[in-house]
Amino acid sequence: MGRFIIRRALFGVLVLFIISVAVFVLFFVVAPGDPAANFVGKNPRPEQIQQAKEKYGLDKPVPQQYALYMGRLLKGDLGYSFRNEEPVRKTLQDRLPITASLALGAAVVWLLIGIPIGILAATKPRSLRDRGATVFALGGLSMPTFVLGLLLSYVFFYIFRTKLNIDFFPGSGYIPLKENPLEWARHLILPWFTLALVSAASYSRITRGSLLEVLGEDYIRTARAKGLSERRVTYRHGLRSALTPVVTLLGIDVGGLLGGAIVTEAVFGLGGVGQAAIQAVFVGDLPVIFGTVLLAAFFIVVANILVDIAYALLDSRVRLA
Amino acid sequence: MIPLNTPDELGVHAAPSAAPASAAPDKKIEGRAPLQLAWARLKKDRVSMISLGVIFALILIAVFASLITDKLIGHAPNVQYRDEPNGLQSNGLPFGPNGTFWLGTDSLGRDILSRIIHGTRVSLLVGVAATSIAVTIGVTVGTAAGYLGGAVDTILSRTMDVFLSFPFLLFAISLVSVYQPSLKISIFVIAFFTWASVGRIVRGQVLSIREKEYIEAARSLGAGDIRIMAIDVLPNLIAPVIVYATLLIPTAIVFEATLSFLGMGVVPPTPTWGNMITDSVSYYEQLPTFLLFPSLALFVTTLAFNLLGDGLRDALDPRAARVLARK
Numbered sequence: 341m342g343r344f345i346i347r348r349a350l351f352g353v354l355v356l357f358i359i360s361v362a363v364f365v366l367f368f369v370v371a372p373g374d375p376a377a378n379f380v381g382k383n384p385r386p387e388q389i390q391q392a393k394e395k396y397g398l399d400k401p402v403p404q405q406y407a408l409y410m411g412r413l414l415k416g417d418l419g420y421s422f423r424n425e426e427p428v429r430k431t432l433q434d435r436l437p438i439t440a441s442l443a444l445g446a447a448v449v450w451l452l453i454g455i456p457i458g459i460l461a462a463t464k465p466r467s468l469r470d471r472g473a474t475v476f477a478l479g480g481l482s483m484p485t486f487v488l489g490l491l492l493s494y495v496f497f498y499i500f501r502t503k504l505n506i507d508f509f510p511g512s513g514y515i516p517l518k519e520n521p522l523e524w525a526r527h528l529i530l531p532w533f534t535l536a537l538v539s540a541a542s543y544s545r546i547t548r549g550s551l552l553e554v555l556g557e558d559y560i561r562t563a564r565a566k567g568l569s570e571r572r573v574t575y576r577h578g579l580r581s582a583l584t585p586v587v588t589l590l591g592i593d594v595g596g597l598l599g600g601a602i603v604t605e606a607v608f609g610l611g612g613v614g615q616a617a618i619q620a621v622f623v624g625d626l627p628v629i630f631g632t633v634l635l636a637a638f639f640i641v642v643a644n645i646l647v648d649i650a651y652a653l654l655d656s657r658v659r660l661a
Numbered sequence: 662m663i664p665l666n667t668p669d670e671l672g673v674h675a676a677p678s679a680a681p682a683s684a685a686p687d688k689k690i691e692g693r694a695p696l697q698l699a700w701a702r703l704k705k706d707r708v709s710m711i712s713l714g715v716i717f718a719l720i721l722i723a724v725f726a727s728l729i730t731d732k733l734i735g736h737a738p739n740v741q742y743r744d745e746p747n748g749l750q751s752n753g754l755p756f757g758p759n760g761t762f763w764l765g766t767d768s769l770g771r772d773i774l775s776r777i778i779h780g781t782r783v784s785l786l787v788g789v790a791a792t793s794i795a796v797t798i799g800v801t802v803g804t805a806a807g808y809l810g811g812a813v814d815t816i817l818s819r820t821m822d823v824f825l826s827f828p829f830l831l832f833a834i835s836l837v838s839v840y841q842p843s844l845k846i847s848i849f850v851i852a853f854f855t856w857a858s859v860g861r862i863v864r865g866q867v868l869s870i871r872e873k874e875y876i877e878a879a880r881s882l883g884a885g886d887i888r889i890m891a892i893d894v895l896p897n898l899i900a901p902v903i904v905y906a907t908l909l910i911p912t913a914i915v916f917e918a919t920l921s922f923l924g925m926g927v928v929p930p931t932p933t934w935g936n937m938i939t940d941s942v943s944y945y946e947q948l949p950t951f952l953l954f955p956s957l958a959l960f961v962t963t964l965a966f967n968l969l970g971d972g973l974r975d976a977l978d979p980r981a982a983r984v985l986a987r988k
Contacts, residue, residue, distance in 0.1 A: 487956045644822075
């Protein structure tokens with residue numbers, strides 16, 4: 341087990357290295373135009389560009405720039421935003437709680453919706469409720485996040501406020517958890533459900549598929565033959581091993597979202613990591629782009645490692661290669 | 662019956678054309694290929710056939726978009742109607758659905774219906790093109806990795822792992838911003854970030870195909886690796902690849918719409934469902950239909966492909982039915 345974790349971690353570091361090189365090459369070698377021109381305003385004088393280059397180290401050869409950047413990164417320094425001179429690390433630290441609140445809360449909601457629907461469908465395959473679950477799942481899979489977000493905010497924010505005089509669901513904004521937990525939750529309800537309804541679809545499908553497969557196994561027949569109640573067979577014996585693929589999917593989804601729920605954050609103006617990234621891309625703020633991409637990749641890599649470990653722990657048939 | 666939010670004309674018009682006579686009702690007993698059997702199973706599934714009809718109608722709409730908008734509706738997608746007919750109200754707001762503009766107008770006085778019809782082109786083109794590229798690369802890499810094994814497998818599998826570890830939406834947006842948004846770059850970026858998932862699935866399939874007796878037979882007859890991969894392995898991948906490709910198309914369409922929505926897709930004034938939805942956001946309080954119609958087009962399209970993919974999976978994989986029967 342120890343060796344397995346070390347190997348996975350080393351590969352994770354390699355992946356992060358490759359991604360960092362890819363981003364660096366993309367923005368400093370392939371990108372047309374002078375990166376220094378991004379932060380001197382329109383129609384700059386040549387000496388302004390020169391100043392900017394010297395200030396941000398853009399006058400050095402690219403590999404040296406990369407080495408300098410990585411050297412600082414290893415000390416925990418991600419550089420400074422080209423736009424507002426704020427340390428990138430501070431930007432990410434400030435915004436990560438927002439994205440984390442969004443992602444983790446949504447994960448709870450989609451598990452609470454997706455798994456029960458999957459169980460209901462699997463315990464009575466081909467029934468009306470199974471069909472209903474399929475409709476829900478395929479509808480959710482087909483619904484683009486931004487469309488659902490806009491529709492939810494139209495109905496629950498706009499219609500509720502203007503037509504029904506219920507001013508409960510805020511259309512945008514974020515209140516920190518420490519400041520006021522109730523307000524925090526109230527501001528996140530719509531974003532949570534946006535992300536959750538879209539994702540719950542895959543969870544209900546995967547729960548259904550895997551539970552159906554498990555319920556066909558011999559040990560389930562044995563359990564039934566022992567005279568255990570159907571409820572006990574399904575929940576105690578079946579569900580435990582059926583949830584392994586759910587754990588896998590959960591790890592990957594949450595890992596992906598922690599690096600920025602770009603679309604949901606944009607629709608609800610939450611100002612998390614994803615929105616910082618988008619804004620940085622629009623203005624060519626390289627240090628922030630770099631920081632957010634690396635942060636996102638870091639979460640994905642860590643999530644993948646955790647998923648592999650969890651998989652090995654949950655399912656004794658998996659051999660650690 | 663699953664309720665489909667489909668405009669009636671889509672389903673009804675295309676349904677007859679969607680059922681070409683492939684298996685003629687013949688009395689004499691004849692052998693049927695697995696794909697013919699699958700088609701026969703698919704034909705019995707009403708939901709799949711309706712989805713196929715919707716997709717067929719969408720393809721026709723995309724192909725004849727200019728003809729439909731110019732001759733039938735009479736409003737070109739990019740013309741800003743300012744007088745006779747005027748596409749903007751006197752207070753500068755766009756119109757809701759009315760007799761002249763059936764689905765209303767957008768903020769520049771353009772016909773929303775015409776723009777939705779032309780938006781079909783971008784969505785289908787990106788969906789199909791990106792999926793074709795992704796499937797081609799994915800099948801090639803996945804087959805090579807699964808069949809050849811050893812060091813080749815290690816290198817190719819690790820490469821796929823790296824691709825799957827990219828924060829793809831963020832990276833896609835960065836890529837697009839560097840190269841300037843365009844149709845080509847959207848297609849390329851989407852293929853770039855989806856081929857690895859195809860590759861991983863294909864590799865898994867090939868790993869089990871590789872151990873079959875007929876592969877051993879081919880090898881003992883002296884067939885080379887390339888020949889075995891092309892002639893013995895590839896045909897056995899058709900079923901999973903068809904299903905996966907059908908499910909990848911809506912993913913690519915949503916991906917494109919998301920890029921457009923974030924302002925990093927196909928450049929305006931080319932109409933896409935994504936950038937229409939972006940435009941509608943500033944007006945949705947006064948004109949919810951402006952948001953609703955492009956959203957509906959997008960949803961119906963992705964839903965049709967997802968339903969068809971789901972039906973194809975059942976039709977192509979008879980095992981799925983047996984799992985249910987075991988209980």
